[in-house]
Amino acid sequence: MVRLTAAVSSPSRRSISTADQDFPSKAELLGALPEELLRHDPLKSWGSLALSLGLSLLAYGLGTLIPLSWAALPLWLVYGLGTGTVAMGCWVLAHECGHNAFHPNRRVEGVVGFVLHSLLLVPYYCWARSHAVHHAYCNELERGQTHVPPRASSPMGLFTEGLAGKLGRPMAGLVALFNHVVIGWPLYLLFGVTGGEAYGSSVSHFRMPEQGVPLKRPLFPAAFRRWMLRSNIGLVVVLAALVVAAIQFSPLRVLAVYGLPYLVVNGWLVVYTWLQHTDVEIPHYDSQHWTWVKGALQTVDRPYGPLINLLHHGIGSTHVCHHVNSAIPHYNAWRGTALLRQRYPQLVRFDPTPIHKALWRVATRCKAVRQSPVDGAFYF
Template structure:
């Protein structure tokens, strides 16, 4: 039932200042174009030339404080892509989606107004302790998992006709988040999550076990501690080559040594 999905979507997204329809549509774009350098929407790589021309402030956000980048992405999207999750005029959306976007934006403005009223009633310390601090934890967690599932030196990215949906879907990696795995609907089983777009979260573990023997070497999984994977990917994955239909991340350090 679309109306029920939308209702639950608004109830769960608006309190954390995420426009439900805007995020729903951009995340759908990500799933339909995973690992496509030109059309992916989530943590896609910049090219070497783009990296060299990137302003310092943008580099700092993307490569050093990227675990806090999500709110900025909602307002401005990612490098070299214009648009906002809050405006129906954004290139993210079709004209037919105009009122969905307006609805989500109005609800989010209402949430900001509610937070303002509660802050007026109970003070800034209330806002910091009971909303801002948990919100920052949420942002860091979301950026962490989305970054790690698509940022790994061994994962290929594609251009042009060399990209297909299946190639892109399997160009993600499973991670082990320990005790948090089950709390967050087994999000670490990310390969199956991308191959089967409509799979319920409670079937992800079974689906993962079923596809592993079929995929063989094409199934990517890391058993590294999360902190180590985060460090390795952040220092190893800066950009991809300007040319080539199948490319991999490299870093400024490797380029200098080469």
């Protein structure tokens, strides 16, 4: 079940198709969240940063003490999973900086977000740009960003569904999990994989498009060049520091201490974004049928549990509120979520399916989308 309202039983796709007149206006939807939710609480903001950064530094420090031996392999796996899970909290707070939801001073936000994301090898300013586009065109097939599914009639859609048919559902699900969770984030940054149709077949977060290359819609306009340069400088500095550490201590030590948590952080990021906007009942739209309100309300809140919500600042359980107003700090998003569910119980999505089951469902069943004659939306 993808959308729950109180104790309603699982609806079919046709029963959850919502006519345009059933959606509020953008002003009405934004008005459901009072302005006081936008207020920053410095104690909570800096306290969240202290929690995530402090735990991360402690965890990475412990990694320097683990012996580099095959006998310690189970310990390394636990270290990678635990440290990556903790460090994801730093990723989330940098994400909050990118939305101007961490601190009222934009310069302070910029420094915090840039440092945190650079340490995790994320091109901060370029990511902030593409992520703003994701929010502006959520669940739109043409102008959207990240986890935009292929149409079944497209070459990628035909290939994806054909491969799934040959492999069978379980094997195709494992392939999808590897492609998304392990290599999906680097592929998106390097080549724009799962970006919208309007941006072409290859969009890099690290270099501007070549002059003279025709683009339907540039993701990074020419004026963005200096911000891309700043993002790249931050990554070069961190990579240089890793090289120095490898020379000083050993490449294997750096790969283990830094590389294992890095993979886990990327995995968490993809799991969150994939499950927030994808499922068998979640519609996607072409530009003719899409509106900002419809796109924002196709986001799914999911139950990650109190510990993960603490470490990751509730990003997976308050995401509908985040898409309605991304400037709301994470500690206010819980109240915003409650207000939205109270005001629009038939429109705000919450799926109680355990995360591992929801992830397997999405991996095995969500390949390419087809347009429904009922509402004009595209479904898996």
